[in-house]
Amino acid sequence: MKRAIIINKNDNVASLLSDVRKNETVHAQLGETMLEYIVKDSIQFGHKFAVKPIKKGENIIKYGEIIGRATSDIGEGCHAHVHNIESLRGRGDLF
């Protein structure tokens, strides 16, 4: 079974605990609940995928906190990482 974890109920990303291939089913644990997703990319262990559609400019939430902002639309089940998320902190180009 391919596994993932959603740390907080407000999160819009899950962290994978297995390597997954495109179109595989993933069981994501959120507390006591197990949710099922189909991933749309091949993604490696430890990386994240969107658990709901995320619009460009929307905040990325993990641990129930803002960890960055989407730089393009991210579809449910798609890989969510540095290619479509940017940090909002510690950046010399932002201020």
Added chain:
Amino acid sequence: MKFAGYERPDGSVGVRNLILVMAVADCSEPVARAIARKVDGAVAVTQHYGCIPGEMVANTLIGVGQNPNVAAVLLIGMGCEGMPAQALAKMIQQSGKPVEWIAIQDLGGTRKTMIEGEKIIKSLSRDVGNYQRNEFSMDKLTVGVKCGGSDTTSGLAGNPSVGFAVDMLVDAGGSAIMSEPIEAVGAEESLARKAVNPEVKEQIYKMIADEEKRWKIPGAQMEFMCRGNVEGGLTTIEEKSLGAVHKIGSRPIMGVLKTAGGHLEKVPDKKGCYLQDSTHMEPMAMSIMAAAGAQIVIFVSGCGGTFGHAVVPFIKVTGNPEIYSRMADDMDINAGTIITGEESVDSVGKRIYQEIIDVASGKQTIGEIMGYDNFSVFRRDPRMEALLNISPLT
């Protein structure tokens, strides 16, 4: 719970019984290394900022010399330093332990210094060799917590299990220090809400805001996310920080230990969790935690960082099961069992707490067995601080 350590004249308790051969600056480091090789249990250290390195470096060296893991100190100077061996010796002597100093120019050169240094260190070695371990309660123990080469497992397994062990240590009367302000950027709230009072809350916000200011200088192309972080699934500093702060546990934060503005603050008698205004760079962070009195450092990595420290035993934890299976020889604790579902955070946390007690009582860490004796000193450049208009914490 108790641990077996070496009581020092100032009432602190060491978990090791080292002789520290400290070159005041790197010009005399080769001589210090040669002298340290003459007896077992001696380690040579230095700093690389020249001989007028400023208060932060001087205070770190003094604090490391006073660290309870150090039984005796021999300082080696060139003789012409702006920060003379004699001045450092005088400060370290305040801890009551034996401290000697020699200078190459005063003794008439390298050969004579080697002979004199060997004579002194052999005499110190005979004295400290008689020291015995005795049992002490956990309030005599301060543990530094550090993470590096973090990946997704660090925030899910490694750091939370260390945090559980820190809660156990603090509940037993001990203290913990976390020292990496950049890895709190984005996690301010989760630290500030644990501040013991409004003053400490303000210090936490200021420490993190100042650190962010140092890093976001336009055009300076600074980076605090390493390749291993990103390959390991971490996307932003905010995400890394929110995972990193788990390792200080859930107990109140009693204060922010100052490292500039006149003195390097030690862990106070009031025990508990402390943040330290220093750096995320591992060997430097360890030295400055040692200077504040930490006797042991626990290190969590995702990618499998492997090193150690000259003065503080270094317990290495990984939360990544694949890294553990490939690098078990380098890891003291496998927290990857949390990721594979074999073990809970609590269960691994209890194992880490037991490891702390064992290492404090003399069990060798893998880093010690491998011979890792990393030592480097952190300096925040006072000129940059002035240009950025950053004032020291008060």
